[in-house]
Amino acid sequence: PMTTTQTYHIAVIPGDGIGKEIIPIAQAALEKAAEGAAHFAYEPFDLGAERYLRDGAILPDEDLERIKRADAILLGAIGDPRIKAGILERGLLLKLRFALDQYVNLRPSKLYKGVTSPLANPGDIDFVVVREGTEGLYCGAGGAIRRDTPAEVATEVSINTAYGVERVVRYAFELAMKRRKHVTLVHKKNVLVNAGDMWQRIVDRVGAEYPEVSHDYQHIDAATIFLVSDPSRFDVILTDNLFGDILTDEAGAVVGGVGYSASGCINASNEYPSMFEPIHGSAPDIAGKGIANPTAAILSTAMLLRHLGFDEPAVRIERAVEADIEELGSAQRSTQQVGQDILARL
Amino acid sequence: PMTTTQTYHIAVIPGDGIGKEIIPIAQAALEKAAEGAAHFAYEPFDLGAERYLRDGAILPDEDLERIKRADAILLGAIGDPRIKAGILERGLLLKLRFALDQYVNLRPSKLYKGVTSPLANPGDIDFVVVREGTEGLYCGAGGAIRRDTPAEVATEVSINTAYGVERVVRYAFELAMKRRKHVTLVHKKNVLVNAGDMWQRIVDRVGAEYPEVSHDYQHIDAATIFLVSDPSRFDVILTDNLFGDILTDEAGAVVGGVGYSASGCINASNEYPSMFEPIHGSAPDIAGKGIANPTAAILSTAMLLRHLGFDEPAVRIERAVEADIEELGSAQRSTQQVGQDILARL
Numbered sequence: 119p120m121t122t123t124q125t126y127h128i129a130v131i132p133g134d135g136i137g138k139e140i141i142p143i144a145q146a147a148l149e150k151a152a153e154g155a156a157h158f159a160y161e162p163f164d165l166g167a168e169r170y171l172r173d174g175a176i177l178p179d180e181d182l183e184r185i186k187r188a189d190a191i192l193l194g195a196i197g198d199p200r201i202k203a204g205i206l207e208r209g210l211l212l213k214l215r216f217a218l219d220q221y222v223n224l225r226p227s228k229l230y231k232g233v234t235s236p237l238a239n240p241g242d243i244d245f246v247v248v249r250e251g252t253e254g255l256y257c258g259a260g261g262a263i264r265r266d267t268p269a270e271v272a273t274e275v276s277i278n279t280a281y282g283v284e285r286v287v288r289y290a291f292e293l294a295m296k297r298r299k300h301v302t303l304v305h306k307k308n309v310l311v312n313a314g315d316m317w318q319r320i321v322d323r324v325g326a327e328y329p330e331v332s333h334d335y336q337h338i339d340a341a342t343i344f345l346v347s348d349p350s351r352f353d354v355i356l357t358d359n360l361f362g363d364i365l366t367d368e369a370g371a372v373v374g375g376v377g378y379s380a381s382g383c384i385n386a387s388n389e390y391p392s393m394f395e396p397i398h399g400s401a402p403d404i405a406g407k408g409i410a411n412p413t414a415a416i417l418s419t420a421m422l423l424r425h426l427g428f429d430e431p432a433v434r435i436e437r438a439v440e441a442d443i444e445e446l447g448s449a450q451r452s453t454q455q456v457g458q459d460i461l462a463r464l
Numbered sequence: 465p466m467t468t469t470q471t472y473h474i475a476v477i478p479g480d481g482i483g484k485e486i487i488p489i490a491q492a493a494l495e496k497a498a499e500g501a502a503h504f505a506y507e508p509f510d511l512g513a514e515r516y517l518r519d520g521a522i523l524p525d526e527d528l529e530r531i532k533r534a535d536a537i538l539l540g541a542i543g544d545p546r547i548k549a550g551i552l553e554r555g556l557l558l559k560l561r562f563a564l565d566q567y568v569n570l571r572p573s574k575l576y577k578g579v580t581s582p583l584a585n586p587g588d589i590d591f592v593v594v595r596e597g598t599e600g601l602y603c604g605a606g607g608a609i610r611r612d613t614p615a616e617v618a619t620e621v622s623i624n625t626a627y628g629v630e631r632v633v634r635y636a637f638e639l640a641m642k643r644r645k646h647v648t649l650v651h652k653k654n655v656l657v658n659a660g661d662m663w664q665r666i667v668d669r670v671g672a673e674y675p676e677v678s679h680d681y682q683h684i685d686a687a688t689i690f691l692v693s694d695p696s697r698f699d700v701i702l703t704d705n706l707f708g709d710i711l712t713d714e715a716g717a718v719v720g721g722v723g724y725s726a727s728g729c730i731n732a733s734n735e736y737p738s739m740f741e742p743i744h745g746s747a748p749d750i751a752g753k754g755i756a757n758p759t760a761a762i763l764s765t766a767m768l769l770r771h772l773g774f775d776e777p778a779v780r781i782e783r784a785v786e787a788d789i790e791e792l793g794s795a796q797r798s799t800q801q802v803g804q805d806i807l808a809r810l
């Protein structure tokens with residue numbers, strides 16, 4: 119039978135620091151894994167600290183419009199110590215997540231064989247955090263009066279809607295159906311009673327439509343304990359934007375470092391492209407040294423492939439990464455070397 | 465020389481669940497440690513779930529007024545699964561913290577010899593979290609419209625003032641002067657730019673008055689990583705109300721369980737009494753079984769003693785607890801037994 123390979127347009131934003139070092143490796147892995155199944159056309163975007171320092175641009179409208187037309191986005195990392203905290207994060211990374219309505223921030227945590235967890239008895243760790251991506255304290259609603267005086271007041275507002283919560287809750291239950299069928303809602307409903315109560319009501323209501331999926335609840339503070347004391351209890355963790363940010367970094371540490379943690383910022387209704395990125399940051403302390411681990415970026419391309427419907431190449435990448443970590447995970451290797459080793463297995 | 469022992473009035477709120485089991489033990493330790501140095505008169509308060517279920521009262525004004533006249537407060541734990549999340553927490557625990565302007569929530573974390581940390585290589589862990597206690601997302605400013613409809617919107621507002629931040633920042637730097645002279649500000653200033661920027665500016669300004677104390681900054685997500693990967697790097701962690709809640713529970717897990725973690729809700733200007741409580745909750749799952757660990761509650765009385773100026777009895781309690789944990793920390797013991805063992809060393 120004749121097969122045609124479709125061309126997918128991938129917007130590539132290496133960004134800052136080690137983002138620039140790992141993204142080319144991730145692209146090479148994507149290319150090799152998808153050979154014969156899909157064809158990719160890459161459009162690189164010069165966005166991040168260098169661009170901002172050069173001409174003041176953070177995310178020009180014309181770039182955003184071009185990115186909107188891509189089939190998916192591959193992003194490295196955003197953030198640079200030379201630039202005041204928040205400018206690039208909010209103006210570029212969060213702007214993309216919000217403008218492209220990427221309401222599911224999907225972050226799997228898995229302890230790979232060959233990786234040393236900082237925990238003495240980690241057990242089998244394999245859960246996914248479904249973090250809401252377009253609401254909560256991340257919407258930028260807040261302000262300050264009498265700045266820099268003794269009478270200054272600064273506010274941050276968390277905005278949560280039934281519309282925004284219900285869609286991510288549904289996603290989590292659907293995902294649980296394909297996994298071990300358990301959802302844990304994490305919030306702080308004993309203090310944040312308005313938002314917490316709404317989350318809990320929506321989880322209870324949607325959960326009733328999934329009788330096979332059990333669900334429970336933990337306060338964010340208790341969840342940070344269980345991530346350390348009993349991480350294998352979790353299957354799908356469902357939580358808001360800020361709590362998801364916190365839990366996934368702690369989870370990354372627990373599975374041996376954020377260097378193995380990929381993520382997808384997903385517009386599950388496919389109106390806009392989804393974005394795939396390692397959960398680690400730009401790591402200015404090791405940038406330029408050629409020692410950043412490209413594994414999380416490579417795993418992000420597996421999530422990208424799966425999102426576009428290419429399960430088989432996605433599995434191929436995951437298997438190659440697993441085999442690489444099991445055999446060589448504890449070896450000191452350069453970014454290039456890890457890339458070569460994983461590519462050789464594809 | 466003739467010595468007189470002053471009488472201090474201690475308001476005792478055992479509260480819910482295991483709070484009722486551990487507080488009598490803590491009182492006995494306090495009594496024994498302070499023998500000859502101070503005399504305590506205890507006023508018990510029937511507040512918590514039982515009272516609420518009986519007559520609907522959470523924190524009657526007359527109780528609050530009597531509590532306000534105490535020299536210090538000893539509290540067990542608040543929270544009961546029979547009661548909707550938030551009612552007792554906000555109506556009783558947080559109401560006390562706010563009404564008594566307990567702006568420093570002081571939470572030491574120490575890995576005692578004899579305790580098994582869940583970390584494979586914990587190192588020497590000995591830091592204090594200085595958590596702001598009267599602002600941020602805890603002030604209850606938020607609401608909901610169109611509740612229980614698809615158009616519901618729920619908000620939570622974090623209110624932060626220069627007045628409130630500066631006083632807790634000063635406390636942290638003063639504390640650091642008596643310790644290893646390092647303060648780590650934890651926030652999320654790359655997203656919560658209004659509050660985060662104010663915290664950072666105030667830390668920079670106050671920090672300049674303490675040239676011997678170094679200070680750095682970490683995002684909350686990164687801090688949760690370091691608590692797992694390198695907890696001994698911390699000396700004084702300074703943070704807001706919500707981040708402090710999260711970090712101290714994670715820290716409790718890292719030092720082998722919140723059963724060893726005491727805390728003080730401190731009104732450092734002494735206009736109102738300060739309150740001392742274990743950081744663990746009411747633990748309904750083990751309540752009534754006589755197996756709750758009273759160590760954190762006992763350590764809370766050491767903080768109470770130190771706050772009232774009795775350093776020597778405070779040290780005595782801490783030494784007794786340390787010796788007990790080193791020798792018997794891993795043994796399965798009843799609440800009573802742990803109490804007896806520690807008391808025997810006083």
Ligand SMILES: CC(C)[C@H](C(=O)O)[C@@H](O)C(=O)O
Binds near residue numbers: 208397
């Ligand atoms: C860089 C920052 C804005 C971002 C976030 O908080 O979402 C990062 O920590 C992440 O988790 O992707």
Ligand SMILES: CC(C)[C@H](C(=O)O)[C@@H](O)C(=O)O
Binds near residue numbers: 308339542554743
């Ligand atoms: C019970 C709850 C309101 C409280 C808090 O969030 O402060 C508790 O978790 C704590 O840390 O003392």
